Amino acid sequence: MKPGPTRFPLMIIFRKAVGFFSFILLLVSCQTQSPPRQPQGPLWQSDVFSVFPDRVVQGPYVARVLSPTELSSNYQSPANAFVSPQIQFKFSLNGKDNEMKPGQDHQFHCVSQNGVCQPPLIRFGEQYVDTSDIPPGTYLRPNTELHLRLDLRHVLRSFEEKGFFETYDGEKLYKEDFKGVFVAGSTAPLVWDFDNLTAFPELELHDPDGDGIYDVTLTMNAPQDQKTTASHWSLSKDISAFPRYYGNYPLVEALYNLSLEEMLTDIEADGTFRTGAEWAGVWTRDISYSILLSMALLQPKVARTSLMRKVKEGRIIQDTGTGGAYPVSTDRIVWAVAAWEIYVVTGDEDWLREAYPIIRKSIDEDVRNAYDPATGLVRGESSFLDWREQTYPAWMQPADIYESLNLGTNAVHYRANLILAEMATRLGNTAEAEHYRQVAGKIREGLDRYLWQEERGYYGQFLYGRHYKLLSPRAEALGEALCVLFEVADADRQQTLVARTPVTNFGIPCIYPQIPHIPPYHNNGIWPFVQAYWSLAAAKAGNETALTQSLNAIYRPAALFLTNKENFVASTGDFAGTQINSSRMLWSLSGNLSMVYRIFFGMHFESERLVLAPFVPERFAGTHTLENFAYRNAVLTLTVEGYGNRIEAITLDEEALEQPVLPATLEGKHTVKIVLSNQSVGGEVHHVPDRDSPAAPVVELKNGELHWDAQPGVTEYWVLKNGQEVARTEKPFFALPEETDVAEYQVLAVDGEGVASFGSEPVVLPRHVQRYEAEQAAVPASHPYKGFSGSGFVEISQQTHTDLVFEVTVPEDGRYALDFRYANGNGPINTDNRCAIRTLRNGDDFLGTVVLPQRGADEWSEWGFTNAIPAELPKGTHQLHLRFEPHNANMHGEVNQAMIDFLRVTRLP
Numbered sequence: 001m002k003p004g005p006t007r008f009p010l011m012i013i014f015r016k017a018v019g020f021f022s023f024i025l026l027l028v029s030c031q032t033q034s035p036p037r038q039p040q041g042p043l044w045q046s047d048v049f050s051v052f053p054d055r056v057v058q059g060p061y062v063a064r065v066l067s068p069t070e071l072s073s074n075y076q077s078p079a080n081a082f083v084s085p086q087i088q089f090k091f092s093l094n095g096k097d098n099e100m101k102p103g104q105d106h107q108f109h110c111v112s113q114n115g116v117c118q119p120p121l122i123r124f125g126e127q128y129v130d131t132s133d134i135p136p137g138t139y140l141r142p143n144t145e146l147h148l149r150l151d152l153r154h155v156l157r158s159f160e161e162k163g164f165f166e167t168y169d170g171e172k173l174y175k176e177d178f179k180g181v182f183v184a185g186s187t188a189p190l191v192w193d194f195d196n197l198t199a200f201p202e203l204e205l206h207d208p209d210g211d212g213i214y215d216v217t218l219t220m221n222a223p224q225d226q227k228t229t230a231s232h233w234s235l236s237k238d239i240s241a242f243p244r245y246y247g248n249y250p251l252v253e254a255l256y257n258l259s260l261e262e263m264l265t266d267i268e269a270d271g272t273f274r275t276g277a278e279w280a281g282v283w284t285r286d287i288s289y290s291i292l293l294s295m296a297l298l299q300p301k302v303a304r305t306s307l308m309r310k311v312k313e314g315r316i317i318q319d320t321g322t323g324g325a326y327p328v329s330t331d332r333i334v335w336a337v338a339a340w341e342i343y344v345v346t347g348d349e350d351w352l353r354e355a356y357p358i359i360r361k362s363i364d365e366d367v368r369n370a371y372d373p374a375t376g377l378v379r380g381e382s383s384f385l386d387w388r389e390q391t392y393p394a395w396m397q398p399a400d401i402y403e404s405l406n407l408g409t410n411a412v413h414y415r416a417n418l419i420l421a422e423m424a425t426r427l428g429n430t431a432e433a434e435h436y437r438q439v440a441g442k443i444r445e446g447l448d449r450y451l452w453q454e455e456r457g458y459y460g461q462f463l464y465g466r467h468y469k470l471l472s473p474r475a476e477a478l479g480e481a482l483c484v485l486f487e488v489a490d491a492d493r494q495q496t497l498v499a500r501t502p503v504t505n506f507g508i509p510c511i512y513p514q515i516p517h518i519p520p521y522h523n524n525g526i527w528p529f530v531q532a533y534w535s536l537a538a539a540k541a542g543n544e545t546a547l548t549q550s551l552n553a554i555y556r557p558a559a560l561f562l563t564n565k566e567n568f569v570a571s572t573g574d575f576a577g578t579q580i581n582s583s584r585m586l587w588s589l590s591g592n593l594s595m596v597y598r599i600f601f602g603m604h605f606e607s608e609r610l611v612l613a614p615f616v617p618e619r620f621a622g623t624h625t626l627e628n629f630a631y632r633n634a635v636l637t638l639t640v641e642g643y644g645n646r647i648e649a650i651t652l653d654e655e656a657l658e659q660p661v662l663p664a665t666l667e668g669k670h671t672v673k674i675v676l677s678n679q680s681v682g683g684e685v686h687h688v689p690d691r692d693s694p695a696a697p698v699v700e701l702k703n704g705e706l707h708w709d710a711q712p713g714v715t716e717y718w719v720l721k722n723g724q725e726v727a728r729t730e731k732p733f734f735a736l737p738e739e740t741d742v743a744e745y746q747v748l749a750v751d752g753e754g755v756a757s758f759g760s761e762p763v764v765l766p767r768h769v770q771r772y773e774a775e776q777a778a779v780p781a782s783h784p785y786k787g788f789s790g791s792g793f794v795e796i797s798q799q800t801h802t803d804l805v806f807e808v809t810v811p812e813d814g815r816y817a818l819d820f821r822y823a824n825g826n827g828p829i830n831t832d833n834r835c836a837i838r839t840l841r842n843g844d845d846f847l848g849t850v851v852l853p854q855r856g857a858d859e860w861s862e863w864g865f866t867n868a869i870p871a872e873l874p875k876g877t878h879q880l881h882l883r884f885e886p887h888n889a890n891m892h893g894e895v896n897q898a899m900i901d902f903l904r905v906t907r908l909p
Contacts, residue, residue: 043249043619044552048505048573051552054250056559058573063559065250069235069257075560077576083140083221085110088517089185091124091150091205094178094856095197098167099125101698102394103517103709105185109134110146110220117220118147121213124155124181125168140187144220148183150205153212164786174786174861181205181214189218192519193579195389195830229575229583230562237261242298243629245596248622255558256596259589262564263298266586272306273299276566276582284310284319285331285384288338290590293532294597296341296605304342304351307335316362318891321386323398323853324827324835326891327369330380331409333362336416340423344605347632347664356423360432363420366413367439368887369837369849375405375450375463376442382462383408384478384530387579388830390522391476391511393696395761396464398829398853399867405463407451407479414443415486426607444488452493457500459483461511466762466868467744467817467908468723473756474693475501477508478530484537498541499684506573507553508534509690513755516692520569521579524690527567528554532591539599539615542645543683548617551599554592564588571690600624601638602645602660612638612660612672615645618680634666642676649675694749696758706734706763711749718748720759722909741909742766768907772806774900781899785823785860788901793823796838796882797897804882806903810873815908818880819868821901822852825860829853833891836898840869841881847871850882852898863901870908 044051049058056063063073088105092098106128110117122128158165159175166172182197182204184190189202197203205214239260246253266274273295275286287295287310291303310317316335318326326332339355342348370379381401385391385408388401396404417440424433451459453473458480461472480501484494502512507526514524531554538546558564561575566585569577597603601624602613610631616624621643629636642648650657651673660674697708697717706719710732719727719734722744727734736745746759773790774780778801780792794801810816818840826834836852848869855862880903890896 043251043555044548046505049556051251051555053248056251056556058556058560061560063562065254068246068250068253071233071254071258071559071562073231073560073562075229077574078572079574079576080142080221080223081139083187085134085138085140086130087140087146087185087187087190087220089148089183089190091122092182092184092194092197093155093165093167093173094180094859095182095194096856097184097194097394098169098171098173100127100168103695103698105517110140110144111135111138112141112144115141115143116145116147118149121149121151123151140221142221142223146218146220148205148216148218150181150183150214151212152181152207152214156212172787172861176786177859177861183216183218186517186519187220189220189222191579192389192517195828229565233258233562235261237264239264244627245625247600247624249620251555251559252596252620255555255592258558258562259564259592260298262584262589263295263586263593266584266589267299267302270305271302272309273302273586276585276588278566278580278582279585282306282309284317285334286587288334289384289529289533290587291338292334292341293529293587293590293594295586295590296338296345297597297603298593300342300346303338307339307342310335311358313889313893314358314361315365316358318833319386320831320833320891322381322388322401322831323829323851323855324824324890324892325831325833326835327366327380327837327849327851328398328402328835328853329386330366330370330378331383331412333359333366333416334383334412335359336362336419337412340419341605344607347607352423352426356420356427359416359420359423363413363416363436363439365887365889368839370402371439372405376446377405377450377463378410378413378443379403379405380409382406382476382479383412385476385510385522387522390518391461391515392464393758393761395696397864398835398855399851399865400464400466402851402853403464403466403867405446405450405469407447407459407461407476408482409479410443410447410451411479411482411486411488414440414447414488415482417443418486422607447483447488457496459489459497465723465746465759467764467870468762470720470723470746470759472758475512477501477510477512478533481530481533481537484540485533494537494541495543498538498543498546500686502686502688503546503549504570504688504690506556506568506570507531507550509570512688513691513693514570515758516695519579520571520577521567524570525567525578526553526570526573527588528557528564529585529587529591532594535591535595536598538683539602539645541683542681543685544615544617544645544681545683546685547599547615547683548619549685551595551617551620554595558588558592564592596624596626601626601640608664610662610664612650612662612674613645614640614647614674614676616640616643616676618643621678631662631666632664633668634662635669636662636672637670638672638674640674640676642678644676644679645681646677646679647674648677691755693755694751694757697747697749697760699745699747699760699763701763701765704736706736706745706747708732708747708760713751714749715752716750718750718756720746720748736765739765739767742768742907743909764906766906768811770808770810770905772808772903772905774804774806774902777804777806783860783899785899787823787861787863788899789821790902793899793901795897795899796836796884798884798894802884804900806880806882807877808873808880808903808905809877810875810905810907813874814872816871816873817868817904817906817908818847818871819904819906820850820852820866820882821863821904822866823860823863823899823901824852824854824897825856825858825862826895826897827854828857829855834895834897835890836896837888837890839883839885839888841883842871842873842878843881847880849888860899865904868906
């Protein structure tokens with residue numbers, strides 16, 4: 001039947017009206033910050049904190065999402081509320097740990113009703129232990145005054161009578177070098193940071209009346225001016241130029257927007273990134289790890305400018321660090337990983353050609369200065385863990401740290417060599433490509449052989465020691481994660497590693513277990529950027545349980561603190577209590593943002609394509625949308641629906657794709673939709689309580705026996721000879737067998753749960769040691785330094801004695817250890833960039849690299865030994881050359897100087 005004359009027009013009008021109102025509704029929805037959301041259960045719930053879609057709850061503290069651009073938090077640091085009145089402290093000459101042996105401290109119970117505490121007069125070097133009882137429930141009252149008095153008269157008398165004072169460990173401090181006396185300790189404002197004590201004037205003791213009694217008054221447990229980072233955040237910058245994220249989780253959306261704003265705030269006027277609110281300038285490792293997480297995606301131009309700020313004379317700059325940095329620290333090569341990420345994101349061939357020779361020159365220098373041919377591994381301290389006492393035994397000097405072979409640093413070098421090989425291939429240098437692939441292969445083989453712990457299921461922290469290396473079984477979070485992400489570990493090991501690496505209540509600590517008597521920073525610290533890499537590793541290994549916990553371990557502190565903090569205390573989850581902490585930390589905010597891009601949308605960039613492999617844990621199920629995402633010449637809107645890590649369907653502009661891959665040639669605006677299979681994949685997490693290991697024993701040789709102090713909680717001690725266990729004992733001593741050759745002994749303390757300490761400083765029993773005085777090889781220096789042996793010492797620099805020759809005669813064929821007693825007062829032990837570097841040759845044959853790290857600013861009478869180089873020497877006379885060669889340039893470039901006292905030649909078994 002045909003329609004009547006009036007019915008047809010009415011139908012048309014009705015349909016047009018419906019279309020018009022639908023259009024209006026669409027416009028309104030586009031202007032809304034996010035689509036409607038339904039209340040949901042917790043994203044994470046534990047005994048210590050809970051995360052919900054719109055809030056974080058930790059005890060009485062709650063952070064709430066008020067809108068996608070507004071957050072509130074009532075968090076206040078409880079750091080001052082429950083401080084123990086037991087104060088451990090130690091006095092320090094010139095800021096060094098030289099009053100008593102490590103682990104032996106003064107102990108005082110600061111319990112006071114009138115706000116003032118004072119232990120008796122303490123004589124330097126004599127331990128004071130307070131035996132009074134502390135009433136239950138007693139805490140250190142805020143703003144308590146602690147008055148310390150120190151008897152230094154015997155030290156001053158020794159200066160006058162002998163010209164020096166000999167500390168407990170036999171070191172001589174000369175009168176001319178005495179700069180002052182300080183106090184270090186366990187409770188704020190005291191710190192255990194001996195390398196930086198001189199930077200804390202309030203910790204210096206004074207003797208105004210000149211009677212040899214020094215004193216200082218400290219205000220203990222002073223409430224911090226800033227008990228909370230903020231109570232409210234609302235967006236104040238225009239972030240519309242960046243991808244807009246929204247979905248079913250207001251918390252994730254708000255923290256994403258907060259992180260974008262902090263990113264913009266961290267861009268300096270010169271077009272580089274600052275490292276954080278409290279850290280000005282560009283740091284090689286910080287910017288590189290940030291670029292790899294998300295800054296290559298969001299700020300490729302700023303990222304590239306920042307990287308080039310860390311290039312000098314065509315090579316990558318190593319940040320200042322232990323003993324004058326490079327080559328004690330060698331993680332500068334993470335720059336290469338960041339440079340490659342900028343290339344695969346942008347496809348910029350000019351950048352590829354610019355970065356390639358920089359990376360090649362840096363790796364070639366490292367091969368000569370730091371690569372160990374015996375193991376295939378790279379020497380140098382742990383990547384980013386660059387505060388020596390935070391992650392190393394107290395006895396290890398910078399030269400010892402150079403000799404260590406670290407997990408994270410080696411993972412970075414492995415990846416950098418593969419990247420250099422890929423760059424060489426793309427630039428047509430096939431021979432070079434094969435060379436660097438082989439170098440990478442040796443590093444991987446070394447990691448598998450020397451650091452993988454089959455019984456634990458994850459890699460060890462590092463090899464360390466002197467003539468014979470031990471493996472530290474501690475987990476090192478960043479290194480473990482990088483071994484997964486860079487595929488050092490195969491697929492099976494990746495799954496095992498993520499499931500078995502220790503994780504604590506608030507996240508994954510930098511190392512586990514912790515080192516006793518060391519305040520939180522890297523030790524007993526959790527770093528959000530490391531947590532982000534752990535999230536990426538969990539996703540790659542297909543461990544949903546680990547990923548869920550890790551995501552929430554990132555969102556908890558960011559929401560409660562209302563900023564992306566540098567770190568927080570692993571045992572408490574509090575931002576207060578770490579040695580240094582910065583808000584708006586670049587790599588922390590980069591990690592927060594990367595959870596959206598690299599987890600929920602699974603972005604993985606390759607030179608010719610963008611691969612999408614989203615992993616949405618079931619707790620985060622729903623819809624995740626990213627608009628205005630620029631990929632080369634395309635602008636994308638991406639939507640992920642459901643949960644799991646298996647793609648059910650993927651479309652590009654509503655057309656099905658066979659693979660979740662977008663070509664780099666894509667142009668214009670496009671829409672990508674991914675539907676996940678809604679399958680939970682589970683996984684295990686190795687939850688552990690936060691805990692310390694026993695302290696490393698301090699071992700002494702007395703009358704043919706090794707002696708050390710017994711430790712409470714330790715059930716036995718393991719005695720090692722030449723790196724191998726030879727005995728276990730419950731007693732604090734061990735009788736040595738009669739030796740016929742050189743032997744190196746160490747002792748480990750082991751508690752009732754089988755957790756071992758670091759090995760003690762090696763005790764060497766030499767039977768064949770020769771000494772060759774430097775002044776016999778060259779004209780001695782005229783500097784007025786003291787403490788040398790023989791009749792003088794020789795200065796080496798880039799202009800002076802650039803080839804110092806020692807004529808050495810060995811009595812028989814064999815393996816010998818060669819090291820030098822030296823002084824380097826060009827900088828402090830913990831920072832700067834004047835580590836001296838030399839090459840040791842037997843004639844023209846390369847033997848190894850000798851590092852002469854800084855030992856204290858202007859402390860030229862402070863002598864120590866370099867790293868020891870093992871060498872096979874036939875019987876007879878040899879010309880050993882200590883040379884300055886072009887690849888021995890340090891990071892300073894101009895000052896590469898040290899004083900040489902003598903060469904030591906030790907016969908090895």
